[in-house]
Amino acid sequence: MEIQPFRAFRYHPAKVSLDKVLTQPYDKITPGMQARYYQASPYNLVRIILGDSKTEKDVYRAAAEHFRNWRDEGMLRADAEPSLYPYSQRFTPPGQSQEVERRGFIALGRIYDYSDAVVFRHELTHSKPKQDRLDLLRATRAQFEQLFMLYSDPRGAIDGLLLKYASSPEIQVRDEYGVEHRVGRCADREIIRQVLGLMADKKIIIADGHHRYETAQDYRDERAASGRREDSPANYAVMTFVNMDATGLLILPTHRVVHSLPGFDKDLFLRSAFPYFTVEQSPAVDPAELMSRLADAGKQQPAFLAVIGREAFLMRSRPGAADSLLAGVSARQRQLDLVHLHKILLEHVLGLTEESIRLQQNIRYIRDAGEALQQVLDGANIAFLVNPVSINQVRDIAFAGEVLPQKSTDFYPKLLSGLTIYSME
Numbered sequence: 001m002e003i004q005p006f007r008a009f010r011y012h013p014a015k016v017s018l019d020k021v022l023t024q025p026y027d028k029i030t031p032g033m034q035a036r037y038y039q040a041s042p043y044n045l046v047r048i049i050l051g052d053s054k055t056e057k058d059v060y061r062a063a064a065e066h067f068r069n070w071r072d073e074g075m076l077r078a079d080a081e082p083s084l085y086p087y088s089q090r091f092t093p094p095g096q097s098q099e100v101e102r103r104g105f106i107a108l109g110r111i112y113d114y115s116d117a118v119v120f121r122h123e124l125t126h127s128k129p130k131q132d133r134l135d136l137l138r139a140t141r142a143q144f145e146q147l148f149m150l151y152s153d154p155r156g157a158i159d160g161l162l163l164k165y166a167s168s169p170e171i172q173v174r175d176e177y178g179v180e181h182r183v184g185r186c187a188d189r190e191i192i193r194q195v196l197g198l199m200a201d202k203k204i205i206i207a208d209g210h211h212r213y214e215t216a217q218d219y220r221d222e223r224a225a226s227g228r229r230e231d232s233p234a235n236y237a238v239m240t241f242v243n244m245d246a247t248g249l250l251i252l253p254t255h256r257v258v259h260s261l262p263g264f265d266k267d268l269f270l271r272s273a274f275p276y277f278t279v280e281q282s283p284a285v286d287p288a289e290l291m292s293r294l295a296d297a298g299k300q301q302p303a304f305l306a307v308i309g310r311e312a313f314l315m316r317s318r319p320g321a322a323d324s325l326l327a328g329v330s331a332r333q334r335q336l337d338l339v340h341l342h343k344i345l346l347e348h349v350l351g352l353t354e355e356s357i358r359l360q361q362n363i364r365y366i367r368d369a370g371e372a373l374q375q376v377l378d379g380a381n382i383a384f385l386v387n388p389v390s391i392n393q394v395r396d397i398a399f400a401g402e403v404l405p406q407k408s409t410d411f412y413p414k415l416l417s418g419l420t421i422y423s424m425e
Contacts, residue, residue, distance in 0.1 A: 001109060001110070001118055001119070001151065001199050001200070001201075001202045001203070001204050002109070002110040002196075002199075002200065003107045003108060003109050003110070003195075003196055003199050003239075003241070004082070004107065004108040004109075004110075004196070004236060005082035005083050005084050005107060005108070005187075005192050006082055006083070006107070006108045006236075006238070006422060007078045007079045007080070007081065007082055007083070008078070008079055008083070008085065008106075008238075008420035008421060008422065009071065009076045009077065009078050009142075009420075009421035009422075009423055010076065010077065010078075010079065010171070010419070010420060010421065011043070011075065011076060011418065012074055012075055012076070012077055013171075015074065015075055016041060016043055016075060017041075018171060018173040019173050019174065019175070020040040020041040020043075020044065021040070021041050021043050021044050021045055021418060022045060022173060022175070022181075022416045022417065022418045022419065023037055023044065023045050023046050023049065023416070023417045023418060024175070024176075024414055024416070024417065025145055025208070025209075025414050025415065025417055026049040026050055026145065026417065027129065027211075028414055029046065029050060033176075034046055034050060034052075038052070043070060043075050045144060045417055045418040047062070047063070047066050048063040048066050048067055048136075048140065048144055049063070049136070049144055049145065049417060051063055060135045060136055060138070060139035060140075061139055063136060063139055063140055064139040064140045067140050067142060076421065078423070079185065079187075081187040082187070082192075083185045083186055083187045083192075084105050084106070084107050084162065084165075084185075084186045084191075084192055084195060085105060085106035085107070085183050085184065085185055085186070085419075085420055086103070086104075086105045086106075086162040086163075086165050086166035086169075086183070086184040086185075086186065087103070087104050087105060087106050087166075087181070087182070087183050087184075087240055087415075087419070088101055088102065088103045088104070088166055088169075088181075088182045089101065089102045089179055089180065089181055089182075089248075089413055089415075090179070090180040090182070091177075091178065091179040091180070091412075091413050092178065093250055093412070094252065094368075094412070095288060095291075100247065100248050100250070101247075101248050102242060102246075102247075102248030102249060102250070102413075103159050103166065103242070103243070103246065103248065104240045104241050104242035104243070105158070105159075105162055105166075105186075105195075105240070105241055106146055106183070106238065106239070106240050106241075106419070106420050107195075107238075107239060107241065108236040108237065108238060108239070108422065109147070109149065109204070109236060109237055109238075109239040109241070110235060110236055111213070111216050111217055111220050111235055111236065111237055113217065117203070118203060118204060119149075119203075119204045119205075119206065119213070120203065120204065120205050120206070120398040120399055120401070121205075121206050121210055121213075121398065121403065122205060122206065122207075122394050122397060122398040122403055122404050122408075122409065123210055123403050123404055123406065123408065123409070124210075124403050124406070125210045125211050125214055126211075126358075129211040130211050130214055130215050130218070133211060133212055133215040134215045134218055134219060137215060137216070137219050138219070138222075141423065141424045141425050142421055142422060142423045142424060142425070143212075143216070143237055143238045143421070143422040143424075144417055144418055144421050145209070145212065145238075145415070145417040145418075146209075146238050146239055146240040146415050146417075146419070146420065147206065147208070147209035147212055147213055147216075147237055147238070147239040147240070148206070148207040148208035148209055148239075148240055148242070148411060148414075148415055149204045149205070149206060149207065149209075149239045149240065149241050149242070150204065150205040150206075150207050150241075150242055150243075150244040150249075150391075150394075150395075151199070151202040151203070151204055151205075151241055151242075151243060151244065152202065152203075152243070152244055152245055152395075153198070153202075153243045153245060153246075154245045156243060156245070156246060157198055158195055158198050158199065158241075158243065159243060159246065161191055161194055161195055161198075162184075162186055162191070162195065165184040165185060165186040165188075165191075166182070166184045167184070168184055169182035169183055169184045170183060170184060170185055171183035171419060173416070175413075175416060177413060179413040181416050181419065183419050183420070199241070203399065204241075205244070205394065205395065205398045205399070207242070207394075207409070207411045208411055208414065208415070212237075213237065216234075216237040219234055220232070220234045220235055222234075233422075233424035234424055236422075237422070238420060238421075238422040240415050244391055244395065249391055249411075250411070250412045251388045251389055251390070251391060251394070251409050251410060251411055251412070252367060252388055252410040252411075252412045253367075253369075253385075253386045253387055253388040253389075253410070254365050254366070254367055254386070254407045254408070254409075254410050255365070255366045255367070255368075255369060255372040255383060255384060255385050255386055256341070256346070256363055256364070256365065256366075256372075256383070256384040256386070257363065257364040257365075257366055257372050257375045257376070257380050257382075257383045257384075258346070258350065258352075258362055258363055258380065258381050258382045258383075258384070259362060259363075259364065259375070259379070259380040259381055260362055260381070261350065261362060261381045264381040264382070266308045266309070269306075269308075269349065269350070269382070270313065272349045273306075273315065273344075273345060273349050275318075275321060276317065276318055276321045276322045276325075276340075276344050276349075277315040277316060277317055277318060277321075277344075278315070278316045278318060279313050279314070279315055280313065280314040281311060281312070281313050281314075282311075282312050282313075282314065283310065283311065283312065284307045284309075284310050284311055284312040284373060284376075287368075287369035287370040287372075287373055287385075288369075290305055290307075290312055290369065290385060291369055291385065293305075293314065294314070294385060294386075294387055295387060297314055297316060298337060298387040300316070301316055301317050301319065302316070302317040302335070302336065302337045302339075302340040303315060303316045303317070303337060303387070304337055304340075304341055304384050304385060304386045304387070305384065305385040305386075306345075306382055306383070306384055307372070307373055307376050307382065307383040307384075307385065308376065308381070308382050309376065309377070310377070312385075315345075317340050317344075322340070322343070322344050325343055325344055325348055326339070326340075326343055326344075329343065330400070330402060332393075332396050332397050332400060332402065333397065333402065335393065336389065336393060336397075336404070336405070336408075337386055337387055338386060338389070338404070338405045338408055339405060341384055341386065342357070342405050345384070346363070357406065358406060364380075365407045366383075367410060369385050372385060388409075388410075389404065389408050389409055394409060
């Protein structure tokens with residue numbers, strides 16, 4: 001993986017409080033969060049990465065104007081030297097009490113085609129979000145949010161080289177979820193040379209940011225078609241690189257809630273599922289207790305909990321029972337709980353199509369188990385509580401050139417947007 005240092009544009013801390021201007025990633029910002037960001041500061045990054053179509057006729061043109069004006073005002077200023085930016089996040093995982101730290105660094109990464117077998121995806125993307133991000137990139141010629149990338153470094157040599165700079169952060173801010181974000185800066189040419197050398201043969205997995213990565217591919221190709229040179233700034237994207245072998249890398253489960261199925265019948269569902277799964281009934285009580293029970297069950301074979309009303313049903317896959325339904329699915333994929341859930345229960349038993357699932361017509365994706373249970377009590381047909389996908393499963397499937405089912409991974413916490421901005425002008 002070719003990486004490069006860069007002169008990041010960053011908010012001037014003497015002119016604005018960073019906790020008033022930095023945001024969560026654009027696709028994680030709810031309408032309520034957007035309104036709160038707008039009220040926090042006239043320089044909040046939400047004005048660029050999302051905009052307000054109610055007050056701005058052209059949100060992309062407005063974004064470009066904001067970016068230009070903020071630079072002219074000195075609100076955003078470029079660092080004097082090309083640098084790498086050590087980035088750490090200290091957080092308490094949901095449902096736990098012990099704080100952990102995830103470390104990485106921010107740099108420019110070359111944009112590769114997937115066929116180059118350097119950068120690997122683990123999920124498929126859809127066209128609408130990519131078009132939106134492409135329009136923003138065309139207008140601003142800048143990237144305001146880092147792609148979240150994973151690399152393997154079992155000995156932690158790269159983090160070790162940058163540790164001194166990580167320990168002296170120039171940015172230190174706590175977000176609305178209580179996560180402390182710390183960003184340092186390394187302009188030492190020898191350290192940079194060593195990091196670039198260690199990264200040169202790395203293969204990279206996209207953790208978060210598939211749409212933005214593929215948008216960057218499209219923009220690179222547009223610039224190349226217009227006669228841009230080989231070393232065009234559009235050949236790179238701003239990325240946060242995290243060692244997948246280090247501690248602090250957390251993947252949360254994303255539960256499924258199925259709703260609005262006409263004539264849904266609990267007994268018929270259980271009878272139809274029984275040939276493929278063993279079923280153990282218990283009361284649907286404490287979400288933490290249910291998830292603990294599920295974690296134990298998932299150590300042996302694919303398993304999940306189906307919650308209907310106030311009852312929970314622990315479902316374990318019967319070995320070989322669904323081979324005909326999993327025909328064409330690789331051995332790696334057959335180890336995934338979510339593949340059994342999607343192919344056998346959602347599609348075969350409940351009759352949902354791949355297209356309807358993709359369009360989320362009868363399904364919602366919920367991070368919090370308690371919220372999923374509440375939605376069932378509020379009238380949804382059934383909630384499926386699932387275990388998280390492991391980083392080893394993500395690694396194996398991505399490097400094999402395969403993709404996981406939709407909404408399989410939820411890397412926590414998210415990277416803050418606006419920490420380091422890459423201008424291609």
